Amino acid sequence: MSAVVAPxxxxxxxxxxxxxxxxxxxxxxxxxxxxxxxxxxxxxxxxELKARTAAYExxxxxxxADDSPDDDDPPPGTPGAxxxxxxxxxxxxGVSEFFTAELALVLNCGRVAAGKRAHRAWVYRESLPGTxxxxxxxxxxxxxxxxxxxxxxxxxxxxxxxIEARLLPRAAEWTAxxxxxxxxxxxxxxxxxxxxxxxxxxxRRADVRCYPSPQDGMTTMAADLPPEVxxxxxxVIDQLARMLEADGDQRPIRELRTEVYxxxxxxxxxxxxxxxxxxxxxxxTLASLAGRSTEPGEVNGLPITAAHLRDLLRELxxxxxxxxxxxxxxxxxxxxxxSVRATATLDQLRRLARRGCAxxxxxxxxxxxxxxxxxxxxxxxxxxxxxFVHTRDRTCRFPTxxxxxxxxxxxxxxxxxxxxxxxxxxxxxxxxxxxRLKTHARGWRFAMGADGVLTVTTPSGITRTTxxxxxxxxxxxxxxxxxxxxPGHDPPPF
Numbered sequence: 001m002s003a004v005v006a007p008x009x010x011x012x013x014x015x016x017x018x019x020x021x022x023x024x025x026x027x028x029x030x031x032x033x034x035x036x037x038x039x040x041x042x043x044x045x046x047x048e049l050k051a052r053t054a055a056y057e058x059x060x061x062x063x064x065a066d067d068s069p070d071d072d073d074p075p076p077g078t079p080g081a082x083x084x085x086x087x088x089x090x091x092x093x094g095v096s097e098f099f100t101a102e103l104a105l106v107l108n109c110g111r112v113a114a115g116k117r118a119h120r121a122w123v124y125r126e127s128l129p130g131t132x133x134x135x136x137x138x139x140x141x142x143x144x145x146x147x148x149x150x151x152x153x154x155x156x157x158x159x160x161x162x163i164e165a166r167l168l169p170r171a172a173e174w175t176a177x178x179x180x181x182x183x184x185x186x187x188x189x190x191x192x193x194x195x196x197x198x199x200x201x202x203x204r205r206a207d208v209r210c211y212p213s214p215q216d217g218m219t220t221m222a223a224d225l226p227p228e229v230x231x232x233x234x235x236v237i238d239q240l241a242r243m244l245e246a247d248g249d250q251r252p253i254r255e256l257r258t259e260v261y262x263x264x265x266x267x268x269x270x271x272x273x274x275x276x277x278x279x280x281x282x283x284x285t286l287a288s289l290a291g292r293s294t295e296p297g298e299v300n301g302l303p304i305t306a307a308h309l310r311d312l313l314r315e316l317x318x319x320x321x322x323x324x325x326x327x328x329x330x331x332x333x334x335x336x337x338x339s340v341r342a343t344a345t346l347d348q349l350r351r352l353a354r355r356g357c358a359x360x361x362x363x364x365x366x367x368x369x370x371x372x373x374x375x376x377x378x379x380x381x382x383x384x385x386x387x388f389v390h391t392r393d394r395t396c397r398f399p400t401x402x403x404x405x406x407x408x409x410x411x412x413x414x415x416x417x418x419x420x421x422x423x424x425x426x427x428x429x430x431x432x433x434x435x436r437l438k439t440h441a442r443g444w445r446f447a448m449g450a451d452g453v454l455t456v457t458t459p460s461g462i463t464r465t466t467x468x469x470x471x472x473x474x475x476x477x478x479x480x481x482x483x484x485x486x487p488g489h490d491p492p493p494f
Contacts, residue, residue: 050142051145052135055136339468
């Protein structure tokens, strides 16, 4: 039976709009004058407030999801319809496939994080209403509530509520670890197949990721694996590293493990099959490349120091860099503000250096021989435009997304069919998911300036702006100098 929702009057909607625009009140007490007991009591109040806020957030997320039905999504069998790995998310039935992207912009977080929060709110409503109510009353903290969601999210709602009813009376007394253990024990007692479903769900979310490491000049590569597979892989790496150590290699064992790990993936000893070649992208100022500046450059979107960059160029034989067969090296030259001015392959740079200016051969005229690629009348961007946009953007330009350009499309911001030119000022990189959103989702607005700054507005009116990586924001506008009195009209010396 569906609930009957009373119509909202114009006065109620106007009042709600006014309340939304007001700054959120926060009661702050002067900590310095509180006694030890008062500080402890105030900390308890803050924890209750956080729980209530988390419950309120879940209610807002679900409300926004209810305002985003899948009615306007491309239906099955039509262009743009999801299929295969793009099938609709069964955990949010009836909700638009593009809702998670909108929620990510609203919350200013990644799409995966937004999806988890939406799914958690859905579980509260469908399977754990008692947990949700306890949070809303400030009786159960969000961390313990999330622990129950983690264990029971793939369980039938009726069974999840049975388990919740047995755990909730003492949930706030137990540590999160004990609560998780009791929930798992009950789940496996009442539903022996639950563990297998959890493993399958985790396997569907598994991935390999690459991201900058806290250590300067390093990058972390991580993979989601079943525990037994991860343990076996680490054992192989560790044993091979120990063998290198036993053979007299004096480097720390952790360094040997990383070398073994890279060698096992790249397998440089194999020559039977086609070689795996790299497509390397170097972005730096001319001063950094020449050693006159310590400004960091980038390699494939991962920041490195200028010294590291020069070492890399030196290893590639500096001006005589040899590109492996099937691979490529792209050099991006930037302005002082970090914006990409031009891109070229090494062969093109060498040819330009030899040829010089076509109008003043043999002279140092100062004419530009390398700049942004020219627009084209065709729909498909030119090779030079592809190279420039990939080098400028380096990742999907949708706010909160960081997908690498290797998995991104070069998209017309203003569609070509609607008069949008095939020009670098109207092209940006979007991953396939956000490309589909821009093409098929209703109510979204995309706009880009000549400098590559992209502005995206959601159907709910939230606007986010992204600048090309490495591009510095403009300096703040200088304040007008104070007005000075004209001579002879100095104020009296009161």
